[in-house]
Amino acid sequence: xYILKKLISYIRLNVKNRNFVNQYHKVQKAQYLxxxxxxxxxxxxxxxxxxxxxxxxxxxxxxxxxLDMVENNTIVLQTLDEIQKIPLLTKDIVxxxxxxxxxxxxxxxxxxxNSSGGSTGKPLTxxxxxxxxx
Numbered sequence: 001x002y003i004l005k006k007l008i009s010y011i012r013l014n015v016k017n018r019n020f021v022n023q024y025h026k027v028q029k030a031q032y033l034x035x036x037x038x039x040x041x042x043x044x045x046x047x048x049x050x051x052x053x054x055x056x057x058x059x060x061x062x063x064x065x066x067l068d069m070v071e072n073n074t075i076v077l078q079t080l081d082e083i084q085k086i087p088l089l090t091k092d093i094v095x096x097x098x099x100x101x102x103x104x105x106x107x108x109x110x111x112x113x114n115s116s117g118g119s120t121g122k123p124l125t126x127x128x129x130x131x132x133x134x
Contacts, residue, residue: 043077043079050069050077057101063086091116106129110130114127
């Protein structure tokens with residue numbers, strides 16, 4: 001019975017999020033990486049994420065250009081510690097820079113407006129896409 005439940009769960013997750021099984025296997029393999037290999041992998045993924053933000057979000061384009069973090073239209077951090085150059089994103093920054101926070105490709109991704117609960121008195125409004133719910 002346990003194996004059947006596990007199989008059904010596996011199938012459900014794979015149908016709901018087709019990339020689940022692939023991601024699961026990557027996580028399984030990553031646990032056996034050395035510390036150095038893991039850091040290198042994290043740095044590569046961080047650079048990819050920051051490059052995407054630089055290329056598609058006006059706020060980050062301006063920020064990264066001002067921090068002199070750009071080489072050939074990409075972000076190239078040499079160490080994970082360099083992320084400390086990037087200031088923390090606050091609600092005030094999101095409110096002030098709202099239009100510059102939207103990715104230029106957000107319309108293609110079926111975005112919708114959402115907001116925080118407003119427990120601090122003012123709800124924060126932002127865009128999300130379907131990937132958020134997966």
